[in-house]
Amino acid sequence: MSLRRQLWHGLESPLWLGVLLGSVLLAIGLIAVLHAYERRLVSRRLGWTLLGLRLSVIVALFVILLEPVLSWSRDFERRGRLVVAVDASLSMDTRDVQASPAEKLRWARACGLIGNPDIDARLDRWLAAYDAGREPEWATADEESDADRRRQLAASRRDNVQSLLDEMEGLSRKDLVQRLLTSGRVPLLDRLAGQAKVELAVFGGGTVETDADGLVGMLREPPDLVRAESTDLVQAVNSALARPGSAPLAGVVLLTDGRNSSPAESENAATLLGSTDAPVYPVLIGSDRRPKDLAIAVLDAPPTVFQHDQPIVRTTLRTGGYTGQDIVVELERLDQPGSDPLRKTVRPDGVTATVEFAIDAEELGRRRYRIRTPVLPDETRDDNNERQFTLQVVDDQADVLVIDGEPRWEFRYLEESLRRDERVKADSVVFRQPYLGVLPDTFFPRSLNLPPDAALAADSPFSRYDLVIIGDVSPQQISETGWRLLDRYVRDEGGTLVLTAGKRFFPRAHRSEIVQSLLPVVDLREVHLSDAAQTTRPADRGFRWQLTGDGDTLDWLRFAAEDAENRAIWSRLPGHLWGLTGVARPGAVVWACQPSRNAGRGLEWEREHALLAQHFVGAGQVIWLGVDSTWRWRYLVGDRYHHRFWGQLSRWAAEFKSAVGNEFVRFGVERPNISRGEEAVIRARWDGKLLKRFPDLKSRARLVRVDDGDERDAAVIDLKPTPERPLVFEGRTSALKPGEYRVVLETENAKVGETPVTAELLVSEPETPELADVSANPVWLGQLAQATGGRMLRPHEVGELPQLFNAASETITTREETSLWDHWLVLGLLFGLLTTEWVLRKINGLP
Known part of the structure; x- marks a missing residue:
């Protein structure tokens, strides 16, 4: 006007x-x-x-x-925006065969397949009977007085309703969403469009915008950016809230089963979303009844074991609907067709059951396994009953040398832990230790047997060790010759050297240029906590380690198979009262740092406060460990974490030293077992002398698919020098399909040996908790709605949505x-x- x-x-x-x-x-x-x-x-x-x-x-x-x-x-009238976000994750492919007849009939009514003003009262009577657990009275005497014709009418109506129920049972949750939004005399999307400007999106682990024409195609084949193998409901809501637009956001409608596979599910929805001006209206897609479904929920298998060891493979089953029934679990070896699988029978007494298998490790090399359960009658899904994994069997022992200035607490617990590990052969040297004269000599050697001149020694005295750990040694206890030999052990012999912080001497009292060049960190700073908070119970004292993104990917830093559980364990470990943090050198990788109170600093903070860092030196590597109290992790749990930390480090170092390569190059993949969609990182670490001789050297990695009987090239990845590590050439790809690959190193302008240098890579289907539990989750969606001022609805209530947005438009007066x-x-x-x-x-x- x-x-x-x-x-x-x-x-x-x-x-x-x-x-x-x-x-x-x-x-x-x-x-x-x-x-x-x-x-x-x-x-x-x-x-x-x-x-x-x-x-x-x-x-x-x-x-x-x-x-x-x-x-x-x-x-003039300005219409508000309404974001309609549809869950396109894998769990939405589920068919709710366990749904009650009342639920199915309500869904059919919501989709417009049944119901009109003339029969709505009759439908309400039928639904009330189903809710009460009775057979509906299909025809009444008021409708038909003749008994025979009334029976015929009742039979006809019963058959019609049953066909509708069968049709709804055959629909997946995605099909139900599609019909709710686009079917009926006046589709829901059109009705919502009459109240507000509708913006469509589909989501899983990520969110992608779409329109009404593209919605069906995206639900059928979600794009990679959606990441359908996971569901992050909080991310979906935050993405909707953050979408730009001049019109005000009237609300967010989520059509989802509520099965959130992100770690956020267990937390409070209000805390996660904070304060928001727009209400969220979740529509629960799925039955309130838990489905009958058997799934491999968690798989815990060591990636690397030693020969003659007996590794334990542990799996947790979700057994919804099968409590009290015998379930057979099989573990079969895929790289040995025809071999008999291992079988165990479990009778669950709850919603989960744990099964363990002990497998032999007699043969060296990589193995492929599959753990699975049979598809039982009435299962909701049959695609979550198995998982595959690989296991690498390496040489029978890790040789470790521990060198310390005196028998500190850290040394005592470390030496005891390694000595009791049957797959670790540990030697120790303690320069200064008590001696009462009762024994012929001290319990540990007090000196290193070093040659007078490092240049005259063919090999360093450390060459037979996979791992050398240096404690709090003084400059007088290890001579310059000793450090030259340690440098050779790392640089030329491909060893792993761990340098640990000491309160008295190491490394702050050392002025050796070799020591400084070996350290992955510089500008060391002391962290010493002595306030009143450090007098509380031991579990609450000190600062804890914060794993970085690079640390999260390392198998030897894992205490649990699942990422969220592993991070939770690290956050609960007893803290440290003293430590040395440093600034990571260019080219060094930080695996753990001192926790930051300012989350915004991110990578900058990690690199300036490194507690656990690594860098490559020649053919080997050096690790900085900035605390002297890992023994504190034994509090109330004994060996569980302390023993596992040092044992996994020892095995990882042994595997590193035995990596493929020759005197010119060490070649391999960062993680030999990845999931589809994850990035495969391929590295070649060259000898510095070779690169000086051949400055124009070019290299690439050829990936050959080898698991389908017909070897063929899958990809060729150029390996480029990394800016911070000129001796390391690196290539990446994330476009590999599930399968087994041989990775072959190829070079130009240089000859690096007669024997081909190869590595192995296995790409598996993603291991995701998305299908571990496919039941709908109304509780979490109710919390989400309450926290944002919205309301949770069920499919038969979506007709009320347009009325909820009557006030979505506002009148604007301009003068x-x-x-x-x-x-x-x-x-x-x-x-x-x-x-x-x-x-x-x-x-x-x-x-």
């Missing part, structure tokens, strides 16, 4: 109006006196003309000083003003009158 008005701003002030009127009257009086005088000098006609011009000027000035303004006001008093036409008229009056006076000789 448009409204036009003329305003006079000069009339708003009575004082100003009085001044104007007085001035006009005075001017008219003076003009009258002047007119009487001029009548004696000019003709009658000219006198009246001048009088008219002068009075016109007075009137024009009076009108201008009243400040006339032309005003327009327009009203425009055009001032007339300073318009050029008005000013032109005024000056025209003045000019005409002046010209007439001058022509006729008037002053």
